[in-house]
Amino acid sequence: MRNNGIIARYRAHMPVSDDTRIISLNEGSTPLVPALALSAAIHPRLEIHLKYEGLNPTGSFKDRGMTMAITKAVEDKFEVVMCASTGNTSASAAAYSARAGIKCAVLIPEGKIAFGKLSQAMIHGATVIQVKGNFDDALNLVRKICHDYPVALVNSVNPYRIEGQKSGAFEIIDDFDGVAPDFQAMPVGNAGNITAYWKGYKEYHACGKSDALPRMLGFQAAGSAPIVLGHPVEKPQTFATAIRIGNPASWKQAVAARDESGGLIDMVTDDEIREAYKMLASSEGVFCEPASASSVAGLIKLSGQGFFDAVQPRTGDKIRVVCILTGHGLKDPDNAIACAEEPVTVEAREEAILEVLGYSVPAFV
Ligand code: F0G
Numbered sequence: 001m002r003n004n005g006i007i008a009r010y011r012a013h014m015p016v017s018d019d020t021r022i023i024s025l026n027e028g029s030t031p032l033v034p035a036l037a038l039s040a041a042i043h044p045r046l047e048i049h050l051k052y053e054g055l056n057p058t059g060s061f062k063d064r065g066m067t068m069a070i071t072k073a074v075e076d077k078f079e080v081v082m083c084a085s086t087g088n089t090s091a092s093a094a095a096y097s098a099r100a101g102i103k104c105a106v107l108i109p110e111g112k113i114a115f116g117k118l119s120q121a122m123i124h125g126a127t128v129i130q131v132k133g134n135f136d137d138a139l140n141l142v143r144k145i146c147h148d149y150p151v152a153l154v155n156s157v158n159p160y161r162i163e164g165q166k167s168g169a170f171e172i173i174d175d176f177d178g179v180a181p182d183f184q185a186m187p188v189g190n191a192g193n194i195t196a197y198w199k200g201y202k203e204y205h206a207c208g209k210s211d212a213l214p215r216m217l218g219f220q221a222a223g224s225a226p227i228v229l230g231h232p233v234e235k236p237q238t239f240a241t242a243i244r245i246g247n248p249a250s251w252k253q254a255v256a257a258r259d260e261s262g263g264l265i266d267m268v269t270d271d272e273i274r275e276a277y278k279m280l281a282s283s284e285g286v287f288c289e290p291a292s293a294s295s296v297a298g299l300i301k302l303s304g305q306g307f308f309d310a311v312q313p314r315t316g317d318k319i320r321v322v323c324i325l326t327g328h329g330l331k332d333p334d335n336a337i338a339c340a341e342e343p344v345t346v347e348a349r350e351e352a353i354l355e356v357l358g359y360s361v362p363a364f365v
Contacts, residue, residue: 003029006064006167007071013170013203014068015163023070023100027056027063028167032175032322037283038296043303045311047318048296049181050280051172054288054328058120061168061193061326062092068164069154070096078152079103082145084131084138085155086189086242087117088327093154094124105151107131107138112241114289114332134236135190136247156192157249165193169200172322173210180205180212182313185295186324188218188227188265189243191250193326198257212314214322216263218254219298221291225267227254239270239335242291242327268297276300278339280325287329287336295323 005024007014016022035048042048053061070093073081080103083093090106090113097104106121110130121128131138139155146153156162173180180201188194194216204210220228221238226246233246248254258265268276277293280286299321302308313319329336346352351361 005067006164007067010167010170013166015160016071020071020075022067023074023096024067025057025063025095025099027067029171030055032172033284033286035284035286035323038279041279041283042296042299043308043319045308045313045317045319046299046303047320048299049320049322050284050286051168051322051324052286052288053168053324053326054292054331058088058092058095059116059328059331060088060092061165061324062088063096064167065156065161065164065192065196066092066096066154068160069152069158070100070102072160073152073154074100074102076152078150080105080150081152081154082142083107083154084135084142085113085117086135086244087113087331088242089155090126090128091117091120091124094121094126097126098124103127105129107142109134109138109244112244114241115334116331135245136232136236139190139249155249156190156195161192162196162199165196166200166203168193168324169197170204170209173201173204176320178210179315180210181214181320181322182311183217183263183319183321184214184324185217185219185299185321187240187243187291187294187326188220188254189224189245189248189291191218191227191248191254193324194218194257195250195253197324198253198261213261216257216261217295217298217302218258218263218265219294220265220267221273221294222267222269227251227265228267238273240273240290240294241332242289243294266298266301268294268301272297272301274339277335281329281336286325288325289327289329289332290335292325292327295325299323
């Protein structure tokens with residue numbers, strides 16, 4: 001069946017009417033990729049699946065929320081939308097605003113967003129404002145301006161964003177024919193996405209479309225781990241710039257998702273994230289951005305602590321885990337190049353290539 005986007009696919013669960021003009025780029029319906037090599041490397045009883053959100057139209061999960069937020073902004077007659085962003089929200093807001101024919105302004109922390117994301121916001125024609133501060137400072141400014149002026153706020157504190165993003169949970173359950181995974185692992189930044197997934201799982205379960213609820217595993221970067229530490233982090237740090245957030249707006253909802261589901265929120269170091277990032281690309285062929293890899297880094301950490309040894313799978317003999325790979329690796333080419341081996345440069349001669357490949361070069365050439 002043709003994919004017409006998440007509002008069309010899950011219309012009964014979305015706040016739209018017959019008159020609503022839907023602004024969509026046919027987002028969602030992303031692949032759930034089994035990760036056999038990764039599962040075997042992490043724990044013999046794990047069955048890991050990767051929800052590859054990088055394959056959304058602007059390359060991240062934000063499109064699920066943005067289709068809903070921009071649709072409602074247009075319905076509510078807003079002509080300008082605004083967001084603070086570590087990059088992906090700005091890319092998505094810019095694209096959906098362009099499609100809707102409305103203005104978009106994005107506030108980003110100066111010098112701290114990945115190049116691909118910046119290029120997206122710029123080419124879609126958003127007003128891009130770099131703030132000499134971090135994401136948290138930018139979000140405070142956006143909240144104030146949207147309160148005082150007729151500007152729609154499209155960060156995940158906008159409830160329509162959550163409504164759209166909960167569709168990720170529906171897709172996972174649908175792909176597993178109504179059987180919930182044992183665990184879901186995901187990065188946590190501003191904490192909108194963990195809020196949205198948990199809402200989606202609960203909604204699907206309540207209407208009988210899912211047999212159970214998964215336990216939610218959230219991971220923050222160690223230098224930006226306010227929820228784990230129990231207090232805001234004034235100067236958050238991490239190379240995974242997407243989750244470089246010191247005071248998450250949906251903090252309470254994230255804690256509720258963790259506690260209601262019997263899950264946990266932990267932190268992973270930049271080195272652990274880097275390792276998982278490289279592993280996903282080299283052993284599974286899946287290129288995600290660094291923040292996304294924190295979900296896999298978290299599983300590696302938990303497995304090393306014996307966390308999964310005592311877990312009983314609900315069905316079958318494997319513990320089924322879905323990792324949400326929130327953004328595409330091409331968003332952040334600088335980090336990919338910095339983490340990988342440099343290409344070699346040779347003369348344009350066959351024997352030079354053969355030498356690099358380790359094939360013996362015949363003596364007469
Ligand atoms: N992964 C990626 C790739 C992200 O861009 C974000 C958030 C997250 C994970 C965390 O999701 O904030 O809902 O907990 N990016 C936001 C942005 C903050 O501005 O693009 P969250």
